[in-house]
Amino acid sequence: MIVLIKRPTPSRFWAYTTPLLAVLATMIAGGLLFAALGKNPVEAIKVIFWDPLFGANAAYFRSQLLVKAAPLILIAAGLAVGFRAGIWNIGAEGQYIIGALCGASVALAAYPAESAWLFPAMVVAGLLGGFLWGMIPAALRVVFGTSEILVSLMLVYVAQNLLAYAAFGPLKNPQGYGFPGSRNLQQYPSAHNPELIAGTGAHWGVVAALIAVIGAYVLMHRHIAGFRIRVAGEAPRAARFAGVVPARLVVTCLGLSGALAGLAGLFEVSGPNGQITDSFNAGYGFTAIIVAFLGRLHPLGILLAGLLMALTYIGGDMAQLMLGLPAAAIQVFQGMLLFFLLGFDLLTNYRIRMTGAHA
Amino acid sequence: MNRRSFLTTTAATAVVAAAGLPARAADPLKVGFIYVGPVGDMGWSYQHDQGRQAIDKEYGDKVVTSFIESVPEGPDAERALTQLALEGNTLIFATSFGYMDAVMNVAAKFPNVKFEHATGYKRADNVSTYDARFYEGRAIQGTIAGRMTKTNKIGYIGSFPIPEVVQGINAAYIHAKKVNPDVEMKVVWAYTWFDPAKEADAAAALIAEGCDFVLQHTDSTAPQAKAQEAGNVYTFGQASDMPAFAPKPRVSSTIDHWDPYYIARVGAMLDGTWASQATWGGIGTGMVGIGEITSEVPEEVKAEALALKDKIASGEYHPFTGPLNKQDGSVWLAEGATPEDGDLAGMAFYVEGITAELPK
Numbered sequence A: 001m002i003v004l005i006k007r008p009t010p011s012r013f014w015a016y017t018t019p020l021l022a023v024l025a026t027m028i029a030g031g032l033l034f035a036a037l038g039k040n041p042v043e044a045i046k047v048i049f050w051d052p053l054f055g056a057n058a059a060y061f062r063s064q065l066l067v068k069a070a071p072l073i074l075i076a077a078g079l080a081v082g083f084r085a086g087i088w089n090i091g092a093e094g095q096y097i098i099g100a101l102c103g104a105s106v107a108l109a110a111y112p113a114e115s116a117w118l119f120p121a122m123v124v125a126g127l128l129g130g131f132l133w134g135m136i137p138a139a140l141r142v143v144f145g146t147s148e149i150l151v152s153l154m155l156v157y158v159a160q161n162l163l164a165y166a167a168f169g170p171l172k173n174p175q176g177y178g179f180p181g182s183r184n185l186q187q188y189p190s191a192h193n194p195e196l197i198a199g200t201g202a203h204w205g206v207v208a209a210l211i212a213v214i215g216a217y218v219l220m221h222r223h224i225a226g227f228r229i230r231v232a233g234e235a236p237r238a239a240r241f242a243g244v245v246p247a248r249l250v251v252t253c254l255g256l257s258g259a260l261a262g263l264a265g266l267f268e269v270s271g272p273n274g275q276i277t278d279s280f281n282a283g284y285g286f287t288a289i290i291v292a293f294l295g296r297l298h299p300l301g302i303l304l305a306g307l308l309m310a311l312t313y314i315g316g317d318m319a320q321l322m323l324g325l326p327a328a329a330i331q332v333f334q335g336m337l338l339f340f341l342l343g344f345d346l347l348t349n350y351r352i353r354m355t356g357a358h359a
Numbered sequence B: 001m002n003r004r005s006f007l008t009t010t011a012a013t014a015v016v017a018a019a020g021l022p023a024r025a026a027d028p029l030k031v032g033f034i035y036v037g038p039v040g041d042m043g044w045s046y047q048h049d050q051g052r053q054a055i056d057k058e059y060g061d062k063v064v065t066s067f068i069e070s071v072p073e074g075p076d077a078e079r080a081l082t083q084l085a086l087e088g089n090t091l092i093f094a095t096s097f098g099y100m101d102a103v104m105n106v107a108a109k110f111p112n113v114k115f116e117h118a119t120g121y122k123r124a125d126n127v128s129t130y131d132a133r134f135y136e137g138r139a140i141q142g143t144i145a146g147r148m149t150k151t152n153k154i155g156y157i158g159s160f161p162i163p164e165v166v167q168g169i170n171a172a173y174i175h176a177k178k179v180n181p182d183v184e185m186k187v188v189w190a191y192t193w194f195d196p197a198k199e200a201d202a203a204a205a206l207i208a209e210g211c212d213f214v215l216q217h218t219d220s221t222a223p224q225a226k227a228q229e230a231g232n233v234y235t236f237g238q239a240s241d242m243p244a245f246a247p248k249p250r251v252s253s254t255i256d257h258w259d260p261y262y263i264a265r266v267g268a269m270l271d272g273t274w275a276s277q278a279t280w281g282g283i284g285t286g287m288v289g290i291g292e293i294t295s296e297v298p299e300e301v302k303a304e305a306l307a308l309k310d311k312i313a314s315g316e317y318h319p320f321t322g323p324l325n326k327q328d329g330s331v332w333l334a335e336g337a338t339p340e341d342g343d344l345a346g347m348a349f350y351v352e353g354i355t356a357e358l359p360k
Helices: A012-036 A041-049 A058-084 A092-110 A118-144 A148-168 A204-222 A224-234 A236-241 A246-270 A284-294 A299-323 A327-349 B003-010 B012-023 B044-062 B075-086 B097-109 B134-148 B163-179 B196-208 B222-230 B259-270 B299-313 B341-345
Strands: A002-006 A350-354 B029-034 B063-068 B091-094 B114-118 B127-132 B153-158 B184-189 B213-216 B234-239 B250-256 B278-281 B288-291 B331-333
Touching: A012 A041, A012 A299, A012 A327, A041 A299, A058 A092, A058 A204, A058 A224, A058 A246, A058 A284, A058 A299, A058 B075, A092 A118, A092 A148, A092 A246, A092 A284, A118 A148, A118 A246, A148 A246, A204 A224, A204 A246, A204 A299, A224 A236, A224 A246, A246 A284, A284 A299, A284 A327, A299 A327, A299 B063, A299 B075, A327 A350, B029 B044, B029 B075, B029 B259, B044 B063, B044 B234, B044 B250, B044 B259, B063 B075, B075 B091, B075 B097, B091 B097, B091 B259, B097 B114, B097 B127, B134 B153, B134 B163, B134 B213, B134 B234, B134 B250, B134 B288, B134 B299, B153 B163, B153 B196, B163 B184, B163 B341, B184 B196, B196 B213, B196 B222, B213 B222, B222 B234
Parallel strands: B029 B063, B029 B091, B091 B114, B114 B127, B127 B278, B153 B184, B153 B213, B213 B234, B234 B250
Antiparallel strands: A002 A350, B250 B288
8 A cells, every 4th residue: 555654854855856756747637538538639739839838929928928927927027936935825816906907097087197107106006005915914913913824816707896896887987988998998099007128028017926936946945034934834832932023924925926916917907908998807816826836835936837827818818719729728738737746746745655455 | 018019029939930831721720719617617708619610611721620618807818819829820819808908018029920819908909899789689688587476576687887887787777667667677797707506696686576577788698597496487598598598587688690791701801801890780780699589489570570680680680779868867868869989888877767886
């Protein structure tokens, strides 16, 4: 029979190998799924992973990869800091929405005035919005000891209703013939977050994502604060002796991840999306949780994981189009990735020993 | 410094190649679709996909159709549309209101590709819009519900407070009231087009309030199932026929019948006569179909409903015919007057008699 033996310390080798194994296993299991649907599995995997990068029209799809990955990376980089400390912000989706709402509100209040100060003001508003929305679960946890997991998650639904209210009410485009949705910020030069270099897809959100990755790396691996955060997650009692104040940690982690999620929402609403609509949030806040874990909560890992996740979205659309794969099959495929990753995590923390049946 | 300049250069080859396709007889016309839901939603996206399959059937080897389903509105839609254009599709159907700005952006980058946007109001030289007068079907539903209701309470599951839905609520109410002055309309907003759980909750809430008719402007069959469970509650199929719930609770349906329009537009592409236009079809043009009225409906009510259908189809009767007042009591339409299509398209008020408040 198979016996699991806990490793005294997590295996470094497996920590780095399991994400690759998970991707490989996903390809194999996904290939089987696609084969069961009557599609050529090798062709399907190639369409998903290869064609967006190197196939026809790859220049366009590579730029879209950045557009799709930037919010994921930006949010995940913040979430990972909290996850390391054992503080579970599940509500990044809500913070993303509020960031976008605050940023867009600033722009729409100023419309149609043109000013170089407008976009920076929107950035500040988006950041603050996400930060304050993250402060609600932080404050409730610090003061009343509520679970930040539940509170942050529930606040997503509150944010969604605020979004719908804004799209149908105060932010509705007065020239939109009564249809819901705000003015399109892409058509408002001062508020638009454009492509910085034509054809690359890189807008300010991509820049911010890169800065966030570098910042998170410095914080977590080159700074005493990062050490404290990691200790708090791995050995909470020891951390207390080392002078970590739990309340301060909760506020820092939820505030940071909220602010970054808010920023991601702002860059999205002022850039690729352009509009506050009731369906503005496309699940980035939830997908970013997968990205954070796929990237091993390590900033550089998150960078790669975000790009990989974006690739499965873009390649998934291509597979639908070229091979007629159903969207649900693509979603199952993405789900497998997290499933295998968490499954293989076992190898990091446990040693597997085969023993005789009578042992 | 914008995406347009990049695309016109890099995509130019693809577009030029694609635009040349229909000219050569051997190459089929490529027609692409994006759907907001899964094709298996049995409602909105399902009906659009039926239209796509009708194109295949009609034109055979002359066309190749493909689709991307469950495309969220926003940048994902823009990417999916670009993808379809880059793949050489020269006629692209975008089948949700929320794709509007994405369609306009992509259409500007691919001037040689023709776009058809369902339920929107923005057009360009290569962008047409098309929509159905769903309110015509609601008039018939209102008549049946008004005649048959025992509790005098009719429930309506609204998706979003947009003109299309408001037209439907008003049309259903006006015609129910016409045959039953005691009728009351209750509206629950689900804020979704397709979410079986939310739709079931909305239906349960309306039934709990005593409604014995539940009209839905959402696309799943969940409200039908709730009504079935409750017993003496009736429904209408929405977007598709939903025959699985006939003869009860589903006593009739409004069917979005895109096939004739899609076949006509592909035909126009094939013979080179495609031009940008706005289409708003109804029962008369076949875009709105009325599903079978089941045996649960008394004969005389069925006859009344079918007579109304014929009068709407022939253009003899407009479901919004004055005298009609707005909810606040102010005059909307004078005796015998009918609204302009433009006014109707932006309808953002309830008619007099509805007590619910329209969300702003």
